[in-house]
Amino acid sequence: MKKLINNPDNVLKEQLQGMQAAHGDLINVHFDPAYITRKDPTPKGKVALVSGGGSGHEPMHGGFVGKGMLDAACPGEIFTSPTPDQMYEAAKAVDSGAGVLNIVKNYTGDVMNFEMAADMARGEGIKVQNIIVDDDVAVKDSLYTAGRRGVGTTVLIEKICGGAAEDGYDLKKLSALCKKLNQNGRSMGMALTSCITPGNATPSFEIGDDEIELGIGIHGEPGIKRSKMMEADEIVEFMMDQILNDPAYTRILKEWDFDKDDWVEAEVTDQPFKKGDQVIAFVNSMGGTPVSELYGVYRKVQEICEKQGIKIVRNLVGPYITALEMQGCSITLLKADNESVKYWDAPALTPGIRVKM
Amino acid sequence: MIKKKHILDWLNKSAEVLEEKKSYLTKLDTAIGDADHGNNMNRGFKKVLEQLPTNEKKDIGAILKGVAMSLISTVGGASGPLYGTMFLQAGNSVSGKEELTAEDLKKMLQAGVDGIVMRGKAKIGDKTMIDALEPAVKAYSSAVSAGDELTTALQKAVDAAEKGVEDTIPLIARKGRASYLGERSKGHQDPGATSSYYLLKALRDSVQ
Numbered sequence: 001m002k003k004l005i006n007n008p009d010n011v012l013k014e015q016l017q018g019m020q021a022a023h024g025d026l027i028n029v030h031f032d033p034a035y036i037t038r039k040d041p042t043p044k045g046k047v048a049l050v051s052g053g054g055s056g057h058e059p060m061h062g063g064f065v066g067k068g069m070l071d072a073a074c075p076g077e078i079f080t081s082p083t084p085d086q087m088y089e090a091a092k093a094v095d096s097g098a099g100v101l102n103i104v105k106n107y108t109g110d111v112m113n114f115e116m117a118a119d120m121a122r123g124e125g126i127k128v129q130n131i132i133v134d135d136d137v138a139v140k141d142s143l144y145t146a147g148r149r150g151v152g153t154t155v156l157i158e159k160i161c162g163g164a165a166e167d168g169y170d171l172k173k174l175s176a177l178c179k180k181l182n183q184n185g186r187s188m189g190m191a192l193t194s195c196i197t198p199g200n201a202t203p204s205f206e207i208g209d210d211e212i213e214l215g216i217g218i219h220g221e222p223g224i225k226r227s228k229m230m231e232a233d234e235i236v237e238f239m240m241d242q243i244l245n246d247p248a249y250t251r252i253l254k255e256w257d258f259d260k261d262d263w264v265e266a267e268v269t270d271q272p273f274k275k276g277d278q279v280i281a282f283v284n285s286m287g288g289t290p291v292s293e294l295y296g297v298y299r300k301v302q303e304i305c306e307k308q309g310i311k312i313v314r315n316l317v318g319p320y321i322t323a324l325e326m327q328g329c330s331i332t333l334l335k336a337d338n339e340s341v342k343y344w345d346a347p348a349l350t351p352g353i354r355v356k357m
Numbered sequence: 358m359i360k361k362k363h364i365l366d367w368l369n370k371s372a373e374v375l376e377e378k379k380s381y382l383t384k385l386d387t388a389i390g391d392a393d394h395g396n397n398m399n400r401g402f403k404k405v406l407e408q409l410p411t412n413e414k415k416d417i418g419a420i421l422k423g424v425a426m427s428l429i430s431t432v433g434g435a436s437g438p439l440y441g442t443m444f445l446q447a448g449n450s451v452s453g454k455e456e457l458t459a460e461d462l463k464k465m466l467q468a469g470v471d472g473i474v475m476r477g478k479a480k481i482g483d484k485t486m487i488d489a490l491e492p493a494v495k496a497y498s499s500a501v502s503a504g505d506e507l508t509t510a511l512q513k514a515v516d517a518a519e520k521g522v523e524d525t526i527p528l529i530a531r532k533g534r535a536s537y538l539g540e541r542s543k544g545h546q547d548p549g550a551t552s553s554y555y556l557l558k559a560l561r562d563s564v565q
């Protein structure tokens with residue numbers, strides 16, 4: 001496998017140096033520990049939005065730091081959760097007094113590291129809430145697994161919550177919005193090829209030339225099902241069926257209770273999509289699939305939605321949450337209401353997403 | 358009696374074996390995870406060795422807490438907070454001690470495993486590091502209670518961990534990344550259980 005890199009040990013550092021060089025007008029990159037903040041400090045009274053996760057999913061999350069989206073992002077090693085000291089330093093750097101909302105994708109590592117970081121930041125008197133994103137319908141049950149992974153909906157949440165935070169939502173209201181969006185979003189991914197993390201000689205999973213992997217996450221981990229190669233329309237039909245006919249999903253989620261001053265666990269149930277729903281539709285490349293193919297996919301997504309009586313009111317098509325050079329795509333549908341559409345349309349100026357600015 | 362030099366030797370030997378087994382652990386994690394466990398552990402223990410000189414004059418509790426901080430700040434993933442919490446709780450349990458009796462070590466190992474369970478909520482049979490550590494600590498404790506020598510008790514712990522690692526192979530993972538695979542996680546050895554076994558083996562080798 002050929003890669004456009006120097007020493008594999010320096011990939012993350014060099015990537016961050018490049019981001020600083022390219023986007024120094026929008027962001028500041030900090031090292032030891034690594035985190036990215038907005039160029040301009042968080043306005044007084046605005047809740048700071050922080051996210052993070054393993055690297056290799058660019059532009060997420062570092063590319064979404066800027067006005068109208070995140071205040072800070074914490075990049076981990078490739079496909080590895082970042083560490084609590086990164087998140088703790090980021091929280092201290094961007095808290096304006098109104099508190100910090102950590103948007104955490106549901107992976108064991110991310111969840112535990114963000115929990116430790118939140119406890120550390122609270123020790124410094126910072127108000128912190130962690131909201132989990134778990135939208136991957138490929139994971140069926142939560143009883144015997146770590147639960148659904150956080151995938152495509154994360155991008156939409158970072159945009160919408162970013163808009164709401166700029167508009168003055170306090171930490172409680174913003175957390176409630178974030179939770180609502182997570183419950184309204186569902187995603188499904190697939191891969192045509194695997195990917196190789198820098199420094200490793202072999203792909204994360206072996207896949208034949210005539211095979212595809214359905215229900216993958218974003219880390220090159222194997223999916224739920226191996227299948228023979230199919231035409232795009234057939235693949236999209238399978239994925240959309242999984243998303244649209246996904247039944248109500250119940251699991252236990254943890255969050256901070258400011259009254260009890262402790263972590264609490266609550267059962268949360270997502271309701272399935274239904275006829276008449278309005279949605280934001282997001283077709284994403286895993287990194288290796290060209291935009292031309294994504295539009296072919298989007299065309300079929302639109303057709304299926306129409307047939308099912310679901311109206312796409314906004315869309316996003318492109319590589320936003322990737323898995324290195326993996327070929328494949330994911331589809332996310334987010335049930336939309338006035339609030340989410342309003343903040344989807346709100347201005348944003350980040351290296352990766354730019355709206356009306 | 359376990360002296361401070363044994364503990365320092367343990368950490369050095371751990372770093373050594375994790376470096377040596379880096380590709381192997383990552384290979385195990387490739388089958389049922391995301392191909393990073395060996396790299397994570399190697400990165401973490403490199404940092405542990407780097408930081409060791411600043412703490413090595415302190416007591417054993419403080420040294421272990423220093424190890425925890427190094428791991429928490431460099432490993433990431435699931436194993437970072439898990440092993441970090443393990444060393445933190447182990448360190449707390451032997452605070453201020455310059456040497457450990459077999460009984461102290463029993464408390465220390467138990468506290469470490471309790472820390473992992475507190476943070477990750479895994480039970481025996483979930484196909485995690487707990488499958489190696491819990492039987493090992495049990496074996497060690499019963500051996501010490503039965504009056505075994507420290508080295509004999511540690512050997513029993515290592516044997517139990519080794520068996521625990523093998524026992525993970527037919528299991529369906531219920532925690533961490535591997536759990537997404539469901540049935541497909543069967544037939545593979547858990548990387549975290551394997552690294553736990555290496556840590557115990559390094560401890561045994563240092564104390565002999």
Ligand SMILES: Nc1ncnc2c1ncn2[C@@H]1O[C@H](COP(=O)(O)OP(=O)(O)OP(=O)(O)O)[C@@H](O)[C@H]1O
Pocket residue numbers: 079080081107108109110386390391393394397433434435436437439473476477478479484485486487532533534547548549550
């Ligand atoms: N809840 C848990 N309790 C105990 N051990 C766990 C738990 N979850 C995962 N593990 C252990 O962690 C090991 C994987 O560690 P690794 O360093 O590869 O982290 P990871 O799962 O890849 O983290 P991340 O999700 O951030 O990528 C597994 O083999 C398992 O032994």
Ligand SMILES: [Mg+2]
Pocket residue numbers: 386390391392393394434534
């Ligand atoms: Mg892993």
